[in-house]
Amino acid sequence: MSVPTTVSGRADLPETRVETVAEALYGLLPAHVRQADLAAAGALRALCGVLGLASAEIDAEIEAWYDALFVETAGEAALAALAALVAAPPMRPVPGGAGTGRRALVANTIRYRRGKGTARVVEAMAGDVTGLAAVAVEYHQRLARCAHLLDVRPERPATAGLTPGGSASSAGSAFDRLPRLLDVRRVNGASPGRPAGRHAPAAVGVHLLRPSVARFPAPVGDTVPAADMAGVPRARPWTAGGTAPPGHFQLAQQPGAVLRLFNPDRRARAVGSRLQEADLPGRLSRLPLHLETAELRAAALEKRPPRLPGRPWFDGADEPFTVFLRRDGETAFRRVPPAEVRIVDLESPPAPPGARVAPRVTHTWYEPGVTAPAPRSGTHPVACAVDPVTGRIVVAEVPGPDVAEVRVACATAAGRPVGAGAHDRNAPDRPFDVRSTGETRDLVWVVDPSAAPGGSPETSSRTVATLADALAGVASQGAGRRSIVVLARCDLEAAPAGSATLDVTVPPASEVHVVAAQWRRPRVLPGADPDPTLRGFVVRRERRCTVDAPARVLRGPGDAGAPAGRLVLDGLELTGGLRLGADAVSELDLRYVTVRAPGGVAVGADGDLTAVRIGVDHAVCGPLRIGDADTAVSGELLVTDSVVTADGAAGPALAAPGLDVALRDVTVLGASSVRSLAATNAVFAEAVTVMRRQTGCVRHSFVPHGSAVPRQFRCQPSLALAAAEEAAGRPLSPDEADVVRFANEPLFLDTAADEPTLAMLHPLCPDSVRSGGEGDVEMGAFARAAFGIAVADMRALFDEYLPVALAARVIDDTRSGAVAARRNRP
Structure with missing residues (x-):
């Protein structure tokens, strides 16, 4: 990720901004003065540069002050001041959330207090705090009371309505239609061996839906x-x-x-x-x-x-x-x-x-x-x-x-925006505006069969009909340059005629970005001068393109001593897997992709790779098997915010015998075998074997029994076993140890790659896994969702916003594929 150069010790003031202000000041001088200054040593220009620094700092402070006046734009410090102004209750920060839930709560605190104690306010407040769809239910309205005729409820008869047939599908949810009898157990009184009740006059439920x-x-x-x-x-x-x-x-x-x-x-x-x-x-x-x-x-x-x-x-x-x-x-x-x-x-x-x-x-x-x-x-x-x-x-x-x-x-x-889809994938470290600057200009191909072919990748962009046509242009013209292939339509791209695979040829010492995104050409507004260097924008949202053929990555022709190029796949779904040829790339980035080959290997190597760097970010991948006894692969593999699954294939889900592997916020649904391992907030559903255990560390993760990993720090079930032995004052017997392990295993809603709740933790998952990650987040691929922290923040507000004598409980209404299938009949 590129970090802008800063000046004056301020990390939020980029040098380009100072230069812009200095040029504006210098442009205010008369033309003959500027010409004389440039003919000399440029002292006035240098002075404007010094003045521009101070002017840029003043502008930045004024903008920050204006932003601090509104909850929507206030920074963290200003948001805390606004929260204190309205006496908003404190909330635990969500890692990477940038105060999202807290910001909405502060903005609506006064409105909430006006309707305090009503189900409408509890419902809206739960949605703001958690960022999820929330429905508040007063359970006394679901009781089938028929003591006297003053309490007749036509909408809730004493027996279940057999028509129109929605009773079974909504049972237990926020829109349950079944009449209920009184439950004397407390709605918030769940404990081991004592389940919580629900349907009581003093009970309120806040039902949440987790999927994004x-x-x-x-x-x-x-x-x-x-x-x-x-x-x-x-x-x-x-x-x-x-x-x-x-x-x-x-x-x-x-x-x-x-x-x-x-x-x-x-x-x-x-x-x-x-x-x-x-x-x-x-x-x-x-x-x-x-x-x-x-x-x-x-x-x-x-x-x-x-x-x-x-x-x-x-x-x-x-x-x-x-x-x-x-x-x-x-x-x-x-x-x-x-x-x-x-x-x-x-x-x-x-x-x-x-x-x-x-x-x-x-x-x-x-x-x-x-x-x-x-x-x-x-x-x-x-x-x-x-x-x-x-x-x-x-x-x-x-x-x-x-x-x-x-x-x-x-x-x-x-569970979170992972894999290929319509979600927003724009990021500061990804090419957004494409400009014609420098000696080596970027090449841009736009794949859009509905548009007329033509253009030039040198000056603006070239429109082609298929991905294969664009990749052919990259192979012939992209040596030593950065090529951007924009898949502008949600289409299916097949292999070229006469070929069983789609070949991605990466020229040496070059970059190739294959991105499913919108390509927007610059518009000239009335009265504004056009930017001659601006060629267009790559907008990464509302696009998903499918490569419906096995894909191969090959090294392009060129100097044998030149370093291999870099390939970036962004927003694609591959149905036939991805194979890496010998010395094909030095870097491979798989970002927001779904790479599968059901029953086979999703990402593999067909040739030797030396010092390769493979990054997998916000992805759903089938088996990653990079290197074996016949293929020598060295380098590193970095996987973040992703799900790796066996996807019906026999063998491990993650096998990288020659790679140093780093995992963060990852769920591996299958066995694993790697050279070295550094993992944080990872969940290994099956045993993991690490060959070099003298280096690396596994932190805040779940490591199954029988695994061979480097040193562990606050991992499960080792942490629970140590606590149980300390409580017992003696070593645990094998049966006792098995009981502790089983009580601290992760439970998933689904493990099938076709299900939207893939790798999401089940509501019955133990707290040691749900809140055992770094910063008390959940372990696994959806750690950044911080569902446990959001629920804790919601519970902390019940005492203030619920009427006296009422008790509330947060209920997860997220359904697994099996439960949804039973409820979708007919």
């Missing part, structure tokens, strides 16, 4: 040109049993896999009212969407307004998903109205094989007649069937050209 939801936005309009669909993911053919019948599509990028769709965060539309299920960023279920789309069809045929029980799912703005279809021979996409979408179960292919959805659906209703209700019927068109639980689509077969391309604007989720 990112959304691909939908363009506006009923007919959208192909050029405007760049940010909408393309569906691939749904392969079932090795074949892909016509009209069958899937949103998952891995062949035959599933993609769980989520509702976008629509809490902003509920300002001033209580949250409903359609407002929360949770998993989409079939039944609520089916009932609403069926009602939309019925209302259209009966020519009446739809009768919806609450806020609609499909509201015309922030819809759960939007389907776009393009038929063969057409150049534009048609937006499919929600009434033309059928919500169905596509866990398995329709029967018989290759069956398509009916193009029309019949609806029957009754209208008032003279002597009796008169039956009426009609048919409504249907464009496609969608399963939001699996992300699969079956298109209706109609006369004329068939559907050639399907794109769906939708939202997906993960």
Whole structure:
């Protein structure tokens, strides 16, 4: 990461700012004075440089003072002063959170105190403090009381309502519809061997949803040109049993896999009212969407307004998903109205094989007649069937050209923004604005098949149709330079014709960045002079591109003695893995990528690599097996904020016998074998073997029994075993040690790579793992989420904001894939 040069001992005052102010001061002098000064020794210019330093410091102090006046922009010191001004309660800082939860609490403290003691305030406060979707529930409203007729509750009968069928799917959640009997246990009185109660008159629950939801936005309009669909993911053919019948599509990028769709965060539309299920960023279920789309069809045929029980799912703005279809021979996409979408179960292919959805659906209703209700019927068109639980689509077969391309604007989720997706990936240390400065200019290729090819990578950018075309240009022109390949559309990139692999050739002494991002050319505003050096911007968000072929990294032609180049993959999803050729690169950065080859090796080496540096950051990777008995690989491997999984392959998930490995905030779902190891906040689901244990350290991590690692510092279950032996005053027996180990093992919601809750800790995970990381964060890939700290901050506010005699409890409503599957029937 590059750090700006600073002056005057101020770390927040870059030298470029001082130079800008000095040039502005120097430009105020008359032209003949500046010419005379430049003809001499430039004393006046140097003086302006000294004056510019003081002027820049004054400007910086004035800007900081202005920022300190508002909660949204105040620095940490100013935020503490504002918190003291409104007497906001203190909160534990979240590592890397930059005061996010505290900032929202300070901003809304006065408003919270005006409605103190109400469920609405507790709900809003929980959302601000934790940054998560929160719903407050007063459990006395769920009791089925029927002592006298003054307490009749029509919405909560004494027995469960069998229709419309949502009771089982919402049981135990914030929107539980089942009537409950009195529970005399305290809601916040959980202890070992004594579970907490819930449904009592004095109990309040704050239900939280943990997954981070990112959304691909939908363009506006009923007919959208192909050029405007760049940010909408393309569906691939749904392969079932090795074949892909016509009209069958899937949103998952891995062949035959599933993609769980989520509702976008629509809490902003509920300002001033209580949250409903359609407002929360949770998993989409079939039944609520089916009932609403069926009602939309019925209302259209009966020519009446739809009768919806609450806020609609499909509201015309922030819809759960939007389907776009393009038929063969057409150049534009048609937006499919929600009434033309059928919500169905596509866990398995329709029967018989290759069956398509009916193009029309019949609806029957009754209208008032003279002597009796008169039956009426009609048919409504249907464009496609969608399963939001699996992300699969079956298109209706109609006369004329068939559907050639399907794109769906939708939202997906993960424990944190990791892997390829729509989340924001911009960072100060990544190229954002591309400029033509210096003797060696960057080369820019933009992969966009909807745009006209042309341009020059030397002066602005060159637009090409495929990734293979761009990589061919990099191989021929990128020696000794930095090449940036921008994948501007959410497409699938295949291998070139006649090849089984997609080859990435990295010329020696060069850099190659392959980035899924938006490419924005500079705009000239009226009255403003254009910047002749600015070529464009690389905006890393709302883009995910898939490489649907095995990828190989090769060394380009050139001087054999020149150092190997550097390759950066950013925002890509690879379905066939990545292989490194002999001396292909000196550095490989995998950033916000999903690299998988289900049942095989995700990242491996086909040739010798010397002093290579491999970085994996915010990624989801299958087995990392770099080097073996036949391939000599030396260097280092740095993995941060990532999940490494065996992904159905036999053997270890992480194998690097020749690499020095450093892990921070990493979960490894499989066995590991490395040369040396330095780990912090890591979770190893299976045994790890380190060959050189005299160096390195494992800190605040979970290390399974039977592992061979260097020295440990505050690791589990070793820490728990030491505490148990100290309490017993004697060595533990093997059975007693096993009991302690089992009580301190991590529990995961899911270990399947297709699930959005992959590697997330289960609510029943012991506190030794959930709060055992450095700084009391959780161990593993989602340590920076600091869920335990956020919950502790929330609990600390209950005493101030809850009425007297009420007790509250924080409940995690995050569901695993198995639980969600049981609740999504029908």
